[in-house]
Amino acid sequence: MSRINFVENELTIDPFLFSHGYKNGDSPLQCDGKCCSYGVYVDVEEHKKILANTDSIKKYFDETQTTDVSKWFEQEFIEDKDFPSGKCIGTEVFNDKCVFLNKSGKCTLQQMSIAEGKHPWDLKPYYCITYPLAVIDKKIEWDDMLDGERPCCTARENFNTSCAQACGLEMNFILGKNHENVLTTKHNEL
Numbered sequence: 180m181s182r183i184n185f186v187e188n189e190l191t192i193d194p195f196l197f198s199h200g201y202k203n204g205d206s207p208l209q210c211d212g213k214c215c216s217y218g219v220y221v222d223v224e225e226h227k228k229i230l231a232n233t234d235s236i237k238k239y240f241d242e243t244q245t246t247d248v249s250k251w252f253e254q255e256f257i258e259d260k261d262f263p264s265g266k267c268i269g270t271e272v273f274n275d276k277c278v279f280l281n282k283s284g285k286c287t288l289q290q291m292s293i294a295e296g297k298h299p300w301d302l303k304p305y306y307c308i309t310y311p312l313a314v315i316d317k318k319i320e321w322d323d324m325l326d327g328e329r330p331c332c333t334a335r336e337n338f339n340t341s342c343a344q345a346c347g348l349e350m351n352f353i354l355g356k357n358h359e360n361v362l363t364t365k366h367n368e369l
């Protein structure tokens with residue numbers, strides 16, 4: 180799998196990821212796709228790679244998605260130094276969900292890659308893979324977008340498993356370490 184290198188310099192890890200966590204068996208693997216309701220920002224190169232695969236992606240869309248490529252992304256790139264190119268663009272929301280989310284709550288970019296024998300994360304945007312972690316100003320942080328709304332995205336002060344441990348696969352991906360066990364976990368289905 181060839182991916183854009185998002186992080187070239189050393190990263191720091193927010194201590195929050197060790198002082199908060201999940202309890203009672205909750206984990207990121209309970210994901211029900213709620214985090215995909217709003218779309219995601221992608222780098223210029225990720226945008227290009229997705230558009231280079233439009234015909235294949237469309238084959239895996241269902242009736243709740245649009246094959247009109249002009250509706251897949253917002254109109255303008257915005258400056259953002261957390262992206263390798265320094266610019267990003269948002270995926271559009273269609274039928275109250277990311278344009279790439281199918282009616283079963285699965286990411287079509289991932290489903291297409293799996294169906295075509297590629298790594299499940301081949302086309303999936305960087306910040307979709309890392310969520311609920313995010314890299315902000317070269318620091319790995321907790322993304323609190325859905326904190327308190329969904330057990331899979333809620334970090335608690337009283338916990339059994341720290342965020343860092345529960346999100347080990349996402350952390351390894353960010354740090355460039357081996358994350359191939361994605362192929363044997365529920366991550367492969369998201």
Ligand code: SF4
Pocket residue numbers: 214215216218219270277278279280281285286287288303304307
């Ligand atoms: S690109 Fe895929 S994983 Fe990312 S928000 Fe859209 S549907 Fe969800």
